[in-house]
Amino acid sequence: MLRFGNMTKAVAVAASLMALPTLAAAEIFKGETAGVGDPVHTMFVAFANQAGKGDVEIQVNAGQTLTKSMLKGGKGEIAFFSTVPSLVNLMSGQKRMYEKVEGAPEFAKNLRSIVGFKAGAYHPVTLSGSGIEGWGDLKGKTIFTGPPAGSASATSEALIKIITGYEAGKDYTAVRLSWGEGYTALADGKIDMMVRPAEIGSANIERFGLSGEFRVLSIPTDKVADEQMQALFGRPGRGVMSFDGGVYKGQLTGGDITALGFTQFIGTHAGVSDDVVYEATRSFWENIEEVHNTAFFLKEVTKESAFTSINVPLHAGALRYYDEAGFDVPADLR
Structure with missing residues (x-):
């Protein structure tokens, strides 16, 4: 029992x-x-x-x-x-x-x-002293366009081609790295420009103005209405947007910056x-x-x-x- x-x-x-x-x-x-x-x-x-x-x-x-x-x-x-x-x-x-x-x-x-x-928006970022003050200065430069397997690199290279006519691998050297490596390469002077999708006011972009000056290139007004540019803006998850360049300390492009926005x-x-x-x-x-x-x-x-x-x-x-x-x-x- x-x-x-x-x-x-x-x-x-x-x-x-x-x-x-x-x-x-x-x-x-x-x-x-x-x-x-x-x-x-x-x-x-x-x-x-x-x-x-x-x-x-x-x-x-x-x-x-x-x-x-x-x-x-x-x-x-x-x-x-x-x-x-x-x-x-x-x-x-x-x-x-x-x-x-x-x-x-x-x-x-x-x-x-x-x-x-x-x-946010695609930020074409270049440090002062890089020799890049406008889109026409990209010829012969080394540019980080995005990771190897992502879609951002193709979008960045399309943006550059529409504005300048320059082709990756022919008119400039396109470098594809991880996002973290891209930031480091720009800070170390191993590349001349970085095209980075980021939120407006990004701390990662802002850090380039904490120890020096930098530029975010704006899409030229005459290119906004371009048929190819409008097609790029019209892709799913894309669109034109503008923001005040003064949102970043040490950023040299004055006034509003026209950019490729992304969702x-x-x-x-x-x-x-x-x-x-x-x-x-x-x-x-x-x-x-x-x-x-x-x-x-x-x-x-x-x-x-x-x-x-x-x-x-x-x-x-x-x-x-x-x-x-x-x-x-x-x-x-x-």
Whole structure:
């Protein structure tokens, strides 16, 4: 009888433990974004932090190439990722970096979106003393245009060609490195110019004015209306924008700077639970004031800008929240 009693107690204790939620049972979702200092990293971390308040734990793997992260998202290998709208068309059309990826168009169909945002502008940065004071001075120079596998390098080189007619590898040396290596190379004088997508007022750009002077080249007025430039502005996730050059200490270009603006979005895939994405989205927007306090450029993440440049359908969980909260959801995102 004693042994039977102990067994009964043991079964009762085991049953009670099974009924309790445990940390081990909580799912941790993989997420990928760009490196520290990139606006998409800032936004993604802000999203992950707020999602955590809704009991959606996202493990952020930073310093990743967005082209690869979106592919992994389409394959269902990660649950959340940062990406660029222009990459969606490349994946669905199996072009450029996705040309040899078997099944790329099918993976693209699996992509879903959560929230879009205005990320910043392409900054063509050159230090004083580089011999570059205008676009015509780029001939024969060494220019960092972006990472080897990303889309930014192709965009930077297209921008230079439209303005100057100069071709990478022929009229100037295009250097492709990681973002961090690009900053270091410019600071060390190993390159003459860096073209860097960054938020307006970026601390990484500002640092070049803390110990000296630098220039951010502005797109010439007569080039803005150029047919090729308008085509570049019209690509998904792109557009013309201007900002006050005085936002940066030590920046030598006076007045407003005309630049190629860019937008990005946080994505997921169709296989992630509706409830998970709903809770992550709800928690993000219910704590939007805290998001706004994270960085100056995030103040533009609002109810009106939530779907900026998104070109894949919203995840069903995100859509459920937006409908409940009264957001004006574009029909093509449903």
